[in-house]
Structure formats: structure tokens, C-alpha cells
Amino acid sequence: MSSATDTRRPRYLSDNPRFLAGLFMSPAVIYILALVGFPFILAIVYSFTDISTGNPALDFVGLDTFRAVLADPVFRQALWNTFWFAVVANLLVVVFATALAEVLTRDFKGKWLVRFLVLLPWVAPVSLATVTWLWTLDSIFSPIDWVLRELGLITENMYWLGRPELARLSVVAVQAWRVIPLAAVIIMAGRMAIPGEIDDAVAVDGAGPWRRMFQVTIPLLAPIIAVAVLFGVILTISDMSVVYVLTRGGPTNSTQVLSTWAFIKGIEGGALGQGAAVALFLLPVLIAITAVVLRLARRREVM
Amino acid sequence: MAVVEVRDLSKHFGDVVAVDDIDLLSDEGEFLVLLGPSGCGKTTLLRMIAGLEQPTEGRILLGGEDVSGLPPRARRVAMVFQSYALYPHMTVSNNIAFPLKAQGVEAGERDTRVKWAADLFGIGHLLHRRPRQLSGGERQRVALARALVREPTVFLLDEPLSNLDAKLRAAARDDLMEFQRRIGITTIYVTHDQVEAMGMGDRIAVMDHGRIRQLGTPEEVYHHPADVFVATFLGSPPMNLLEATGFLLGFRPEQLLPEGIAHDDNDRVPFTFHVNRVEYLGSERYLYGHIREYDETKIIAMLPATVSLPIETDRDHNFSVSRRQIRFFDPETGVKLPPQAL
Numbered sequence: 001m002s003s004a005t006d007t008r009r010p011r012y013l014s015d016n017p018r019f020l021a022g023l024f025m026s027p028a029v030i031y032i033l034a035l036v037g038f039p040f041i042l043a044i045v046y047s048f049t050d051i052s053t054g055n056p057a058l059d060f061v062g063l064d065t066f067r068a069v070l071a072d073p074v075f076r077q078a079l080w081n082t083f084w085f086a087v088v089a090n091l092l093v094v095v096f097a098t099a100l101a102e103v104l105t106r107d108f109k110g111k112w113l114v115r116f117l118v119l120l121p122w123v124a125p126v127s128l129a130t131v132t133w134l135w136t137l138d139s140i141f142s143p144i145d146w147v148l149r150e151l152g153l154i155t156e157n158m159y160w161l162g163r164p165e166l167a168r169l170s171v172v173a174v175q176a177w178r179v180i181p182l183a184a185v186i187i188m189a190g191r192m193a194i195p196g197e198i199d200d201a202v203a204v205d206g207a208g209p210w211r212r213m214f215q216v217t218i219p220l221l222a223p224i225i226a227v228a229v230l231f232g233v234i235l236t237i238s239d240m241s242v243v244y245v246l247t248r249g250g251p252t253n254s255t256q257v258l259s260t261w262a263f264i265k266g267i268e269g270g271a272l273g274q275g276a277a278v279a280l281f282l283l284p285v286l287i288a289i290t291a292v293v294l295r296l297a298r299r300r301e302v303m
Numbered sequence: 304m305a306v307v308e309v310r311d312l313s314k315h316f317g318d319v320v321a322v323d324d325i326d327l328l329s330d331e332g333e334f335l336v337l338l339g340p341s342g343c344g345k346t347t348l349l350r351m352i353a354g355l356e357q358p359t360e361g362r363i364l365l366g367g368e369d370v371s372g373l374p375p376r377a378r379r380v381a382m383v384f385q386s387y388a389l390y391p392h393m394t395v396s397n398n399i400a401f402p403l404k405a406q407g408v409e410a411g412e413r414d415t416r417v418k419w420a421a422d423l424f425g426i427g428h429l430l431h432r433r434p435r436q437l438s439g440g441e442r443q444r445v446a447l448a449r450a451l452v453r454e455p456t457v458f459l460l461d462e463p464l465s466n467l468d469a470k471l472r473a474a475a476r477d478d479l480m481e482f483q484r485r486i487g488i489t490t491i492y493v494t495h496d497q498v499e500a501m502g503m504g505d506r507i508a509v510m511d512h513g514r515i516r517q518l519g520t521p522e523e524v525y526h527h528p529a530d531v532f533v534a535t536f537l538g539s540p541p542m543n544l545l546e547a548t549g550f551l552l553g554f555r556p557e558q559l560l561p562e563g564i565a566h567d568d569n570d571r572v573p574f575t576f577h578v579n580r581v582e583y584l585g586s587e588r589y590l591y592g593h594i595r596e597y598d599e600t601k602i603i604a605m606l607p608a609t610v611s612l613p614i615e616t617d618r619d620h621n622f623s624v625s626r627r628q629i630r631f632f633d634p635e636t637g638v639k640l641p642p643q644a645l
Binding site for chain 2: 205215220
């Protein structure tokens with residue numbers, strides 16, 4: 001007990017840092033292994049089989065599942081939509097979130113109320129928020145149509161979710177609406193990190209608001225905007241609730257995205273192997289985007 | 304070049320009065336220092352002159368023209384900030400060119416003037432670097448070049464030396480003075496460092512609680528302080544103050560000298576100085592103690608190294624102060640009084 005080596009060993013188990021480290025990390029590790037790791041490995045295994053809800057035997061068929069998936073024109077439509085929805089939605093997100101961040105870092109009356117309202121779309125569960133959009137875009141009772149009708153801009157209803165082009169537009173708009181709050185908060189944090197003396201220097205140097213925005217503020221925010229885009233793209237690509245609730249991929253698969261197609265094919269259609277293959281198709285895409293944006297963020301490091 | 308004039312200027316932040324009814328008039332080409340403790344309103348005053356802060360009341364005139372309502376870009380002022388506020392994503396060249404671009408100066412002319420400003424501050428070889436690749440002193444020069452490239456009428460500096468280490472600061476001060484003399488531009492310089500203020504200012508405005516307590520040359524504010532605040536804020540150690548009947552009397556620590564050494568002035572007031580402690584600082588000695596005639600008020604005397612007389616502690620010594628160097632203040636208001644009988 002009296003030797004030097006003894007004193008280094010904690011007397012109680014609860015004083016042992018290695019034991020404590022394991023203990024405190026275990027909930028997170030168990031959670032990730034059970035709810036992310038296990039299904040992930042299962043999906044990889046399934047994607048090489050022809051497993052279905054009717055025949056749950058694991059018969060390995062090599063790459064046949066992937067070939068079948070790729071040959072399906074709906075899959076290609078979904079892949080194309082996933083890409084374009086993410087691009088257009090996140091362009092909207094960057095524009096609106098940057099503008100919001102600029103406004104919300106100013107001092108004005110009722111700032112806290114506005115900040116709260118801006119955050120609301122993010123706080124509401126995606127599926128619930130999307131249901132309200134479903135009503136808002138309803139083919140008969142849409143309040144948007146009502147307003148446009150009253151203004152005399154339209155005579156017939158728009159059928160927002162019934163026509164392929166308008167349905168795509170609606171999905172993109174709702175995705176952007178959903179991601180803007182998060183992006184705005186991220187960009188706002190970056191905006192507040194720009195020293196006030198920089199803004200003062202811009203003012204004394206004689207630059208107007210546009211020059212400040214495009215030559216100083218946005219270049220300085222670029223790394224933070226990249227992070228916001230990273231989150232936005234991942235959120236829009238991996239999300240299935242918006243499309244599923246609004247259109248179920250319709251009309252005639254014109255708004256189908258990979259995540260809804262994986263769900264419809266694998267769970268509703270019972271072709272678990274093909275569903276898994278479609279879902280896995282997202283993985284390299286997401287990894288690639290993450291790598292690109294992270295690299296971008298590192299290169300544009302400032303201050 | 305232009306003079307800066309401030310009339311009845313006030314700035315309130317909610318209930319806080321940052322600047323309280325200030326009048327100030329600079330000379331043409333003058334180096335005017337705003338000196339005061341933190342929170343005295345000196346930076347707020349400077350920011351109002353720059354147009355970064357709108358006054359609650361009062362007017363600001365630059366070169367005789369009322370600019371009170373105008374934004375900074377319409378005022379032709381240049382400002383150097385404490386942190387320099389260089390644009391981190393731009394090269395030195397683009398930093399200096401930024402005010403010119405904002406003014407719509409065309410590219411050829413811009414290059415010429417960027418080069419002129421860069422050469423003026425000896426940073427011509429740094430034009431393609433980014434601010435984070437520069438040392439503190441180089442950043443300061445870039446900030447100065449960016450400020451001066453537009454040929455402003457007034458030059459405003461907000462504690463531009465406080466981010467430099469002590470060694471660099473003396474050199475930077477010297478540089479700054481030289482540029483200012485050469486360009487001859489009216490300069491307003493904010494600092495809390497009295498050494499900077501004394502060394503650089505043509506005149507010093509000593510500020511406290513949003514008001515200018517005294518405006519004068521370094522000699523005036525040091526030797527003839529307008530009130531007790533100025534007397535004790537300036538000087539290190541500050542002026543000694545003793546309570547006499549009906550007034551306060553004050554003298555600088557270096558004026559209290561032992562009897563028995565040669566004085567250049569024979570009209571001297573004697574004091575019995577009880578020395579408690581001697582601090583030896585190389586170039587001078589600080590003597591801590593009190594004057595027998597004035598109770599226990601603690602005072603400090605500063606003896607230059609040229610006075611080698613040994614001073615024993617815990618003993619009374621015969622010291623004296625030249626009568627001309629004694630200042631008098633009102634004990635209630637703290638304001639300067641004419642000489643009183645001693």
C-alpha cells in the first residue's frame with residue numbers, strides 16, 4: 001500500500017479513468033452499434049441477396065440486385081431527382097440563410113421573436129411540418145390557390161402536387177424551408193464571429209452594403225457557409241419524409257428520390273434486397289460530398 | 304487638410320452618458336491626443352467623428368463643413384483600428400486598394416496609388432502576402448497605408464499601438480510621428496497610455512466620464528493640471544496631494560528633493576519627510592512615506608540616480624519643494640486654485 005506504484009492505482013473502481021471512460025461512452029457506442037451499425041451491415045448483406053418479405057432466405061446473388069436496380073428507369077429518375085433537388089434546395093438555402101443571418105445579427109426591436117419564428121420550422125418534426133404543407137398545397141383547398149384566385153392571377157387551381165413540374169418545385173421549396181433555419185443559425189454564428197472592427201473598417205473605407213456583403217462578409221463566411229451546405233445537402237439527400245408525405249414520389253415517379261424509392265421498393269414492395277441496394281447507393285454520394293465540402297472548408301480557413 | 308470641430312456633442316447609450324456635451328477644436332495638421340481611462344468616452348468621441356456612431360446631440364464639423372448626419376464614406380476620414388481590422392481574405396495589395404475600389408478609382412490609377420502608399424510605409428515587398436503572414440508591426444503599416452491611400456482630410460487612430468509588444472511600440476511610435484509630420488495631416492489619436500500621449504501629442508485632451516477635463520500641450524497638462532483628476536491621472540507615480548486648511552496642495556514626486564543638494568531655485572518650501580521605505584529602480588529611487596506637517600497622507604518622492612545621498616528609512620528627513628512647483632486645488636470641486644499662502 002505504501003509503495004509509489006500502489007498510489008498510482010486508484011483505490012476504487014469509480015476512480016479508475018479507463019473504467020469510467022468505457023462506462024460513460026458505452027451508451028453512445030451501444031446506441032450507434034444497435035441502431036446504425038447493425039442495420040448498416042444488414043443492408044450491405046441484403047444488397048447482395050435476393051431477400052424479400054415473401055422469401056426471407058439469404059441467397060447470395062452477387063451483383064444481380066444492383067444490376068436489377070440500375071436497369072430500372074424509376075431508379076434513374078430518382079437518382080436524377082435526388083441530385084437536382086439537393087442542388088436547387090441548397091442554393092435557395094444559402095441565399096436565404098445568409099440574408100437571414102445578416103438581418104438577425106442586427107439590432108432591432110422584436111429580434112428575439114423573429115429569431116424564434118425563424119427557428120420554428122427546424123423545431124417541428126419533419127413529417128408533421130410536411131403535413132401542414134400537404135394541406136397548404138392541397139389540390140382543392142390550398143390557401144395559396146385561394147389567395148392567387150382572389151388576386152385574379154389564376155382562374156383554375158394550380159394542383160401543386162398533381163403536376164410533375166409543380167410537384168418538383170413544391171418538394172424543393174419545402175426542403176429548403178426545412179433546412180434554412182439550421183443553416184441560418186450556423187451562418188449567424190459565423191457572422192457574429194466577424195469582428196465588429198472589420199465592419200467599421202468597411203464603413204470608413206467607403207464601401208456600401210453590397211460591396212461589404214459580396215467582397216467582405218460572404219468571403220469571410222465562406223467556410224461556415226460550406227459547413228451549412230454540407231449539413232443541408234446531407235439532410236435533403238437522406239430525408240424521405242418530405243417527398244413521401246407530399247407526393248409519395250408521384251405523380252408517376254416524377255418526384256421520386258432515392259430514399260423514398262428505397263422505402264417503396266424494399267418495405268412497401270417487399271423487395272428487401274433491392275431496397276437495400278438503392279439505399280446503399282446514397283452512401284458513396286454522401287461520403288463524396290462530405291469529403292469535398294470538408295476539404296473546401298479547410299482550404300478557406302480564415303483569421 | 305482640415306480642422307476637426309465638435310460642438311456640444313453628447314452620446315447616450317440608454318442611461319449611460321458616454322460623451323457629455325463636449326466642445327473641441329483641432330488645429331490644422333495638429334496631432335491631437337484623446338487621453339483617458341477606459342470608459343471615459345474617448346473612443347466613442349472618435350467613432351462619432353468617424354461617423355460610425357451617431358451623436359445623441361451636437362454637431363461635428365470637418366474642414367468647416369457640417370458632417371453630423373453623413374455616413375463615414377461621405378466624410379473623407381481615415382481610421383486605424385486597435386486590431387488593425389485588415390481584411391484577412393485579401394492580399395496586402397487588395398487591402399490597400401479596397402477604399403479606392405469603393406471610390407470607383409479606375410484600375411491603372413489604383414495600382415499607382417497602392418504602390419505609392421505601400422512605398423510610403425516600406426511595405427512594397429509585402430503586397431502579395433495575406434495579413435496572417437505578417438508581423439504585428441507590418442500589419443500596422445498595412446493598416447496605415449490602407450487608411451492613407453485615399454488621401455483623407457482627417458486621420459483617426461484608435462489605440463493603434465496597444466497590440467504591439469513593448470519593444471516594437473517605441474519604434475512604431477517613432478515611425479508614426481514621422482509619417483504624420485511628413486504628411487502634415489490633422490490627426491486625432493486615442494490612447495489610455497500617458498507616455499504615448501505625452502510623447503506624441505501636440506496637444507492632449509484629458510477625458511474622464513465623458514467630459515474633457517483639460518485640453519493643452521503636454522507641458523500644460525503635466526505641470527499645470529486643471530484639476531485633481533488630471534493631476535493624479537498623469538504622471539507615474541501621480542502628483543502628491545496634501546490636505547491643508549481650505550485647499551489641497553500638490554507637487555510632483557520628482558519635485559520633492561532633500562535639503563543639502565544643489566537647487567536651481569532658492570524660494571523653497573520645507574517639508575519634514577518621514578521615509579518608510581526606499582525602492583531602488585536603477586535610474587531613480589522611489590521614497591515612500593508621509594510629511595510630518597500633514598498627518599499620515601502617504602506620498603512618494605522620486606530621486607534621480609544623480610542624487611546619491613543616502614536616505615535612511617524610518618527617520619525624518621529635511622526635504623523641500625520649489626514654491627513655483629506647488630499647485631493648489633479646491634478640496635470640494637478639485638478645480639485648480641491660484642497660489643495660496645503657505
